[in-house]
Amino acid sequence: MVRAPVLVAVAAATLLAAAVVRARDPYAEDCKIHEYPPAGPTYKGTIPDYIINLDLPPSKRWVQLALDKTAELKTVIKAIKVIVSTFIHSGKFMASLDSILAWLGSTLPYPFNEEIKGIATAIDVPLGDVVAFNIFYEIFTVCTSIIAEDKTGKLYHARNLDFGLFLGWDIRNSSWSTTQKLKRLMVSLDFQKNNKTVFKSANFAGYVGVISGVKQGIFTLTMNERFSLDGGYIGIFEWLLGKRDGWWMGFLTRTVLENSTSYEDAKDKLANTKLLAPVYFIIGGNKTDEGCIITRSRTAALDIKNLDAKNGIWYVVETNYDPWKHPLVIDDRRHPAMNCLNQTKQEKISLPALYNVLSTKPVLNKLTVSTTLLEVSEGHIETYLRECPDPCSPW
Secondary structure, three states: OOOHHHHHHHHHHHHHHHHHHHHOOOOOOOOOOOOOOOOOOOEEEEOOEEEEEOOOOHHHOOHHHHHHOHHHHHHHHHHHHHHHHHHOOOHHHHHHHHHHHHHHHHHOOOOHHHHHHHHHHHHOOOHHHHHHHHHHOOOOEEEEEEEEEOOOOOEEEEEEEEEOOOOOEEOOOOEEHHHHHHHOOEEEEEEEEOOEEEEEEEEEOOOOOOOEEEEOOOEEEEEEEOOOOOOHHHHHHHHHOOOOOOEOHHHHHHHHHHHOOOHHHHHHHHHHOOEOOOEEEEEEOOOOOOEEEEEEOOOOEEEEEEOEHHHOEOEEEEOOOOOOOOOOHHHOOHHHHHHHHHHHOHHHOOHHHHHHHHOOOOOOOOOEEEEEEEEOOOOEEEEEEEOOOOOOOOO
């Protein structure tokens, strides 16, 4: 938000300093082939399961999860506030920001506003802190998502969730400090109505939107940050000024997972709904060629890249760059992922094979919090916490 120009300057300086290092590609490695089932130094454990009961009043839905993760949530919230305060050297302005965020929480759409209030009450923190926690993930995620189709037409979807870029480098442990803290917040959620699963997701505890999800027999969905001059800070500023015709990304993905009853309907809503921030939506269906990357501005779909298996396009890969543009040489996760998929070949593609791809540096890097595997026909989702041993790319 207010700190965006400063963060851009810091980011540019850090990227420039790393350019020569990455240009020599010291972190690249041969494609992994025996990483699944997860074990060894890159595997940091599984995540707990929770049910989110959508039949409860919104303020009650997240209470048990929030109580179980109170210490971890407060640790991350404190880290966020410390980071913000390093760029805003004014106690008076920080107090005003807290008030603005609390007020922003009251303007969020139902039921998300009530859910956030319920979390704040449950863990006894100011409302603005939980609002900031939810906004944070619309700004700082850097990810890799893959959809692949095997020879029988079965679709597989997987993603690395990378988070914490420029948010506190821990020199002693050679890691991003916020990334490490977030690993303790990862949970697997089963959203239910009438005691039946509506969809499942892999989430940070306390974040009421959806980053990755599966609706059994219908579609899978992940979202990746898209960096653009027409960024999310503009949408947030417009929201604060009263222009509220756009959707928060995570709220839209959750709403689509709750309500859409077909791949085409989900695809249409993700492509055409006005947003507060640009984004990539990666969506897979349950039939051959039902998979695509939707490149979004805040107002429109700029491009939709579809699977086309009969013409040799049996996978799509999205990191954080427009598919028709080359990624930065200092942040090329796309081509290593494609190289590993090509080595795997369509005949051998599977969720374990995708886990191998996402375990190969620099697709796996210091920002990687977790790897999630999704399979639509069974409504299957599994998530593993990750670690990238040195030598490893910082992003």
